[in-house]
Amino acid sequence: MITFADRLDKLPPYLFVDIRQKIAAAKEQGVDVISLGIGDPDHPTPDPIVETLCQTISNTEDLDRHRYGCDNPVEDFPESIIAYYNRRFNVKLNDDQVAITMGSKDAIVKLSLGILNPGDIGIAASPGYPTYNIGHVFSSATTYYAPILRENNFLVDFDAIPDEVKRLAKVLWINYPNNPTTATADLDFFKRAIEFGRQYDILIAHDNAYSENTYDGYISPSILQVDGADEVAVEFFSLSKAFNMTGWRLGFVVGNSTAVQAVKKVKDNIDNGSLRALQFAGAKALSIADEITPKLNKIYVKRRDIVVDSLIESGWLLDKPKATMYVWAPVPERFDGSSRLFATELLENAGVVVTPGLGYGQWSEGYFRISLTYPDDIIQTAINRIQEFSSK
Ligand SMILES: Cc1ncc(COP(=O)(O)O)c(C=O)c1O
Known part of the structure; x- marks a missing residue:
């Protein structure tokens, strides 16, 4: 019988595989899913x-x-x-x-x-x-x-x-x-x-x-x-x-x-x-x-502002990140610090994918990550949905 080496059993589940499975299940249930999950730039290579x-x-x-x-x-x-x-x-x-x-x-x-x-x-x-x-x-x-x-x-x-x-x-x-x-x-x-x-x-x-x-x-x-x-x-x-x-x-x-x-x-x-x-x-x-970097960063700064300003408006306590293509935000109180529960409910009820902090280790529980590598209109729609979801 062909079996895996023991080292493969020691690998933690690949974070985004779990998320992909949840997305597929939500889509099957008819949810219109938009993702702010993976950090993979949407704009093409210059x-x-x-x-x-x-x-x-x-x-x-x-x-x-x-x-x-x-x-x-x-x-x-x-x-x-x-x-x-x-x-x-x-x-x-x-x-x-x-x-x-x-x-x-x-x-x-x-x-x-x-x-x-x-x-x-x-x-x-x-x-x-x-x-x-x-x-x-x-x-x-x-x-x-x-x-x-x-x-x-x-x-x-x-x-x-x-x-x-x-x-x-x-x-x-x-x-x-x-x-x-x-x-x-x-x-x-x-x-x-x-x-x-x-x-x-x-x-x-x-x-x-x-x-x-x-x-x-x-x-x-x-x-x-x-x-x-x-x-x-x-x-x-x-x-x-x-x-x-x-x-x-x-x-x-x-x-x-x-x-x-x-x-x-x-x-x-x-x-x-x-x-x-x-x-x-x-x-x-x-x-x-030197020519490329400022142009790309302009794109992310706009998206960062859409996300952070809207979340602050909805009661989140957040600082504006001065680097990376992410926003790292605390899970709302009613989820009792469970990033997985928050991410799952957000996906099932609002059709928005975010990355639960837990995927980055136990010390990141209580947070979730939003990636800014999606077009402005998708980000805006996702944020509107998050605002509506969090006001319930
Ligand atoms: C912190 C960090 N290091 C490394 C990488 C991998 O980058 P690369 O595409 O060069 O393999 C990533 C990708 O998301 C990352 O977030």
Whole structure:
């Protein structure tokens, strides 16, 4: 009989599968469903990036255009990454501090495979992106969840991590601007994270997926801006949310060269790199980032204001997030803090899909997430329905 490996049984249910099933069931009952669930940009990838892909894939003079990306690297891409980090964050990177990845989700798991031994501990800030734990599960390591709480502005409280965990942990995963809480971190926090990493010999893995999705003049730093950060830190940058390129599977990891080489070594043995045309397009995206980013952020700011202003009008206590493409809101009191109950009733009675906080771990219970990656009119309709639902 064919059976799954034990490690698959250790995986938590994939959050959005559960939501998809609930949506299908509601539709079957005749509910007109609109979703504010998944954070996948609705606007297309900007034209110059798409044009670069088309031109380079059809360039018959490039005899390597169809071949394995790992053996036929496009030098422009790492060069543009180094130039981008210098320009955007004033961070100087050497060639051995850069690895091209197939997006961050993939690379996060590959870093765990590259640095963790069975029985090791990895620390993941919680609530947080579920893939940090999944990388640990695939590496037969265990996860210690470090709660990030509203009273600490959703920042990791390093002192609250037990001594035993500090002693045994090999990696700490953080993510600011944060999914799902929308919290941001300043350089002072990153300095403390680097000190923590140095003191306990723990790699600080900063997932920088939303650094370009910022509003109201806020500019998000890189952890690598901290002096000496590359001794203990790596940073994952994704082109997905910054440039509307989720389906392209393109990103990079930069910083500590041992950790970067670990990712490269896993990649050499698992994937064969990204198509050359994708690498050319990635270089293009980074080179025109300064033009693209403000335009994309204007779209999200408008949507954020629609959502937050309406929820405040309906009695919610909320601040306007200055980063990410989400709104993180408390579940109304009558649901007794149950995000699952709230999300289910909202779907069944108002036909609106939001992501229940519980999907991001026990520390996010009592909250739900709205994604701003849907057209304005859909967001407006959904918010009207939420207002009506919450007034009942
Ligand atoms: C915090 C965080 N990290 C990483 C990712 C994955 O991004 P990518 O498309 O680069 O795999 C996401 C996607 O939603 C995310 O929210």
